[in-house]
Amino acid sequence: MKRWIAVVATVLAIAGCASGGGSIDPKDETVSLVYGYFDMADAPTKADWVWLRKYEAGKEATGYNMASKDGVFFHVGVEPGSYQVEKFGGGGGFFSRPVEYSFGGSGRNGTAIRIARPGVYFVGSHRYVNHAGKGFFDPDRFEMQAAGAPSEKEVLQRVVQRLETEPELKDYRRQIELARKRLAELR
């Protein structure tokens, strides 16, 4: 299953869907730009994908898969609703297996956002902190801690740089303008 998720994430990333390109109408004024950052330096693997889950009572879980690059992840086509990062993971490689991490599903976590109006929304910078087990039979544990760096401004600058330069994202002029406006507010 992890491998399957990783394959889907990779396909989506290649297709540009993972960051909202492709199937998202650039003229759709109802959707938002959502972005964040995970520092995985302390983790056994990097994060290639991040799952932003939508919380709707009584409905099957839906959400958005976001490709992560150098810790930064974003999506340009998030519909209004309540969201938080539910899980994230790495696709593995020739010498490693795909890994999936849970951000924590019991209640609200540090990435929770409510999108009432279209705009730009930051789910925060978070750091993977490993807690080593106390013995051979006590496995390591981890938690995702809110991190002061990089700041929202630094993360958004990297998002804007990608929006402006990656061919499949350049059509999202509205999102780029919203991001620039937010950057101006952060100065």
Next chain:
Amino acid sequence: MRALALAMCALLAGCVAVSENVGSLAEVGPDAVLLVGRIEVVPPVKPEEQRYRAGVDVFDTRRHFIGRAILFMSDKPDYQERTDVALNPPLEETFFVRLPADRRYMVKGSVTMELIARAVSARQSVMDRAELLFPAPIAIDVRPGDRALYIGTLRLHRDEFHEVTKVELLDQYAAAAVEFHRKFPGSLPPRKALLRGIRK
């Protein structure tokens, strides 16, 4: 994740003494008390909100999760990932459950909103889970000689992330006593011992 997996395994394997509603006071026994109370969630948890897919369920463990809370009880208020005694009261109605007298601390309480087993490979599976977690620990005032206790109505307000945002404790003794006497006619009424140590 580990806590829930262990709890699941324990429930499945029968390692946890799970107390559901009792039918008569004779089921309570000399070293236990009958707890009378109520748990309400605002807005109420609809059955279709709880997603439970844990594979072949020969012991019908699903019944412990749908429309019910699971309260792990201990002799100490310190948090433990699981204990060997769990109360399993139904939500939104007056419950009558058996509590061993020496397990008067609820160290973990939750309503399972999602418990889904997914196969990762031929040899590995994972559990997706989400819980509405109660404030804990909560102490129950059990005294020598107690046979039945009324602990109040625990009303938990939640948001869309299933985070408890507000807790109320209501004293609805009169209504609960009527139900108690209907269920156990001729018995002494429960002593009022409202829950303590609730923080939110």
